[in-house]
Amino acid sequence: MIVVVGIGADGMAGLAPASRRELARATVVYGSQRQLDLLDSEITGVRRAWPTPMLPALRTLLDGADGDVHVVASGDPLLHGVGNSLIRLHGVDAVTVLPHVSSVTLACSRVGWAVQDTEIISLVTAPPHTAVRRGGQAVVLSRDGTSPAALARLLTDTDRGDSEVTVLEQLGGPRELRRSAIAREWASRPPGDVDALNVMAVRYLPDERQGATLPDDVFAHDGQLTKQAMRAVTLAALAPRPGELLWDVGAGSGSVAIEWCRSTPGARAVAFERDAERRTRITRNAAAFGVPVEVGFDAPATFATTPPPAVIFVGGGVSQPGLLEACWDRLPAGGRLVANAVTVESEAVLAQWYSRHGGELRRFQHYRGEPVGGFTGWRAAMPVTQWVVTRR
Ligand SMILES: C[S@@+](CC[C@H](N)C(=O)[O-])C[C@H]1O[C@@H](n2cnc3c(N)ncnc32)[C@H](O)[C@@H]1O
Known part of the structure; x- marks a missing residue:
């Protein structure tokens, strides 16, 4: 058994009796040097400071152990702490946690x-x-x-x-x-x-929290932006799930990658954009929303060195020779791909891929009411063709 004991900045004085008893009977105690230094002479077990890197030591913690192994950790060991790693590695039945008050x-x-x-x-x-x-x-x-x-x-x-x-x-x-x-x-x-x-x-402050889908003007952009209404249907097609990594290929202002990250816990994105100025803008937009969007370089040149995605969105460059092939090659089985096209040429590419691989092909036409003299008329946005597919 691994026994993880939470300890505060007040050291032994702040420990509950059960935590104190555990440490007193320990034969070996692991922890950071700072935490080990909090222990007093009541603790007679061998003290071992974590090596760097720490993960291999966590993995082999029970190897050759004769009885229980004790670990000291700051505060609540299950709050961004070593307790979580130990349970992930050794299973819940092998780890006992005695929490202290968290920071x-x-x-x-x-x-x-x-x-x-x-x-x-x-x-x-x-x-x-x-x-x-x-x-x-x-x-x-x-x-x-x-x-x-x-x-x-x-x-x-x-x-x-x-x-x-x-x-x-x-x-x-x-x-x-x-x-x-x-x-x-x-x-x-x-x-x-x-x-x-x-x-x-x-x-x-100021408090300007807002749910999805965000208005266009909250993103810095140069016109290369998936507009709010299209972004909403695109997010629905991308169907984000917790922890998934999105590749946003031809990311423009990064709005889709940013909304992806905001939509579900642990969602992450890599934005591929060939234009250096736009890459800087994506970084700034991501920082403004505090989301983990990594800005990659040109697609597909940097695909090989980028962690594999769960989902790929191709918002630009569908007609670029070889781009869709490269995306498809990097998509794992069960991975989803959504591609948007506005030109006749890129729409033709999507139609071909649709006939080869199936999925769903759809077309969106949005209109906005605008003044026509003293009246109101419909101003059409360019129609967008969208292919949505799950790789088998
Ligand atoms: C790896 S996390 C562990 C958190 C810990 N499990 C807890 O419950 O507080 C370490 C973070 O907690 C902060 N932290 C831990 N103890 C603290 C204390 N007594 N006062 C202020 N910050 C503390 C560290 O500065 C760091 O940001």
């Missing part, structure tokens, strides 16, 4: 927020822009002492400079410290001495 609960208690109304975001392994939101509140787990300055800058760069940021260091310990500022202030004058052990409580 999220401690942070909420300091700022008086209801935990259930607070999003939890981790920057421990994710890039800082994934903690940007259009509104609401979150406790953000920092990677290190530089995370608050990085987030304050990103919030300011994405029109969220009014956001209220509280940095909470060494929560629950003797060196606990709390400082608050408006993101804009820290963007220009960041605190230079933030402890590596910190989380942030962020209220994102």
Whole structure:
């Protein structure tokens, strides 16, 4: 059995009796050096600091073990913690977890927020822009002492400079410290001495949260944008599922990749765009919504080095020789492909692929009411042909 014991910044003094008893009977205790240093002389087991990388050591933790193996972890080991990795690797029946109060609960208690109304975001392994939101509140787990300055800058760069940021260091310990500022202030004058052990409580302002499908003008674009109505039917065809990776090929402004990521937990996207200026714009649009869109280069040249997708959207370049073949080749069995075409030539390509592989072919025509003198007439957008297929 692996016994994972959560410990706070107050060390042994804050442990519940059951956690203290577990550690007292341990013959070997694994943990980060910082956590092992919190243990006092009551703990006589051999202390082993995690090596880098940590994963192989987690995998072999029980190899040759004579009895139980103990692990110390910060706070609640099942909140972005080692407890989750150990259960994934060894199964739930092989791991016992004795949780301590999490840094999220401690942070909420300091700022008086209801935990259930607070999003939890981790920057421990994710890039800082994934903690940007259009509104609401979150406790953000920092990677290190530089995370608050990085987030304050990103919030300011994405029109969220009014956001209220509280940095909470060494929560629950003797060196606990709390400082608050408006993101804009820290963007220009960041605190230079933030402890590596910190989380942030962020209220994102102004609050402009909105569900799908977003209006066109929230994206920076140069006209290369799948318009809102077409984006809505395209998202329906893409049918996002949690954790799936989308390839958005010919991404333009990245609006489809961004909506994909917003639609379901854990969704990720790679946006392929050959134009360098548009690639920069996609990166900025993704940062404004805090979504994990990686910007790839030209398609299909970079396909081979990109992780395989669950779903591919081809929003541009259908008539480019070899592009659809290259997409099809990289699509796993059960993977979905959606391709939109506006020109007669690209529509002809889709018709051919449809007759070869089946799926569904459809055509959308949207009209918008516009003034005609003192009256209103229908202005037609270009019709869009869409092929939707699941690879067998
Ligand atoms: C890998 S996560 C683990 C979270 C942990 N399982 C928990 O329940 O708090 C590490 C993150 O928690 C933060 N953290 C952990 N203990 C903390 C404390 N006492 N005060 C402030 N931040 C803390 C770290 O700075 C980092 O962002």
